[in-house]
Amino acid sequence: MKILKHIRFFLILLVFYSCSGNKKEAIGSMVREWIGKKILFPENTLFITYDGKDSVDFLSMKSDYRIVTYVNSEACFSCTLRLPFWKEFIMEVDSVSLDKNIPILFYFDPPNKSDLYILLKRYNFMYPICIDEEDCLNKLNHFPTDMAFQTFLLDSDNKVLAIGNPINPQVKELYLNIIQGKQLGRENKSKHIITKxxxxxxxxxxxxxxxxxxxxxxxxxxxxxxxxxxxxxxxxxxxxxxxxxxxxxxxxxxxxxxxxxxxxxxxxxxxxxxxxxxxxxxxxxxxxxxxxxx
CATH class of the missing domain: 2.60.40.10 (Immunoglobulins)
Known part of the structure; x- marks a missing residue:
């Protein structure tokens, strides 16, 4: 029931996408396919900081929710990481989470590890990451090719509650509302002040x-x-x-x-x-x- 509820919640977001009817239908179909699907993780995955001072087994942590984001090397890597945004988002998630223990799983497949470390150091990004050089996570799950849909909010069983990059303000709002247990519905659409x-x-x-x-x-x-x-x-x-x-x-x-x-x-x-x-x-x-x- 929880999964079905979030399918309806997420489909509300389609009103925020400025695209043709056919594309909205395709997005809706993709969302329905992924909501409720269990994300599989490679075994023995450890997350480390860029300076090697910390290692975390996020997959064994108990939490009501977790967020996983995947970035591969097919696009401009420095362009797609958006590390300053993620630093702010991590603080927002911590501020609304009751247990303050929601892990965010970063799986990066960089074209060059040295360049990645330079970026992490430049932005002082000390949150642990997984460098997935064999692209194992994607091979296990076959993620959508659109980078806007390679981030997922999961429940405690690693089943997808919502999909989308929280860089989009409406997607971020959805993630935070689900984590806080807020009820979303069609009535929320009317609360958004729309202009031209x-x-x-x-x-x-x-x-x-x-x-x-x-x-x-x-x-x-x-x-x-x-x-x-x-x-x-x-x-x-x-x-x-x-x-x-x-x-x-x-x-x-x-x-x-x-x-x-x-x-x-x-x-x-x-x-x-x-x-x-x-x-x-x-x-x-x-x-x-x-x-x-x-």
Whole structure:
């Protein structure tokens, strides 16, 4: 019964995905497939900190919930880790958990362990991780190929209660509500204040430039609805791209600017994505920057 309840809860989130009806149907089918499925873990898995000072057998820990996230080496590894976000999320989970003992299982399959250790040290990420060089976890479970659906909230029997990356604010809210035992239902949808937004452009070309020179650009957002516009989060596809924006609610008719800074790590042609989460029907919104760092 608990599993069936969370299927209904999670399907509510489909209203937050700005995609076609066919894609929503595909997401819904995938969610129904995974909710209630038991995640299998490789035997004798240990989690260690990057400096080797700590090792944890998370799989033997007793807890009502656990979260497992999987990152492989097929995409830009530094872009997909989002370590600062996970540090904040771990603190949020600890703050709402009654037993303060919900393990978060990080399975990383990095293209280069040395680069991973550099990233962990750069962000002072001391939470234990598992380096899964043989990709054993994925081979046991055959995860969805979409990185947005390679994170799972599990019950004490390792059965999936919810699926999705909590970088998405609505997914994070769902995870935290389940952990707190809050009841979710269709009535919650009406509590979300929805407005409308227009953007002056969806993509920016920064042209050609010396790769050592920082590049700046901007997107202008206007609240075209009749309710305050709230930017809940902005994520980027790479650590080389940062975005500054106001966290204050934008009143109807008002405008605000997303200030984008790109700092190349090497000479390259780039196409980077900025994902904007806000209280609109078409959230999340996708913006792009491109150019040639020479």
């Amino acid at each position: 937004v227009s953007i002056d452009r969806s993509s920016v070309s920064m042209g050609s430039f010396d790769w050592q020179e920082e590049q700046k650009s901007a997107f202008t957002l206007k609240n075209t609805g009749d309710k305050p516009l709230v930017i809940q989060d902005v994520t980027t596809s790479c650590g080389c791209t940062t975005v500054a924006y106001s966290k204050e609610p934008l009143q109807p008719g008002g405008a605000t600017t997303l200030e984008v800074v790109y700092k190349a790590e090497r000479p390259e042609h780039f196409d980077k994505t900025i994902t904007l989460y806000c209280n609109t029907d078409n959230s999340p919104l996708t913006l792009k920057i491109s150019g040639d760092a020479k």
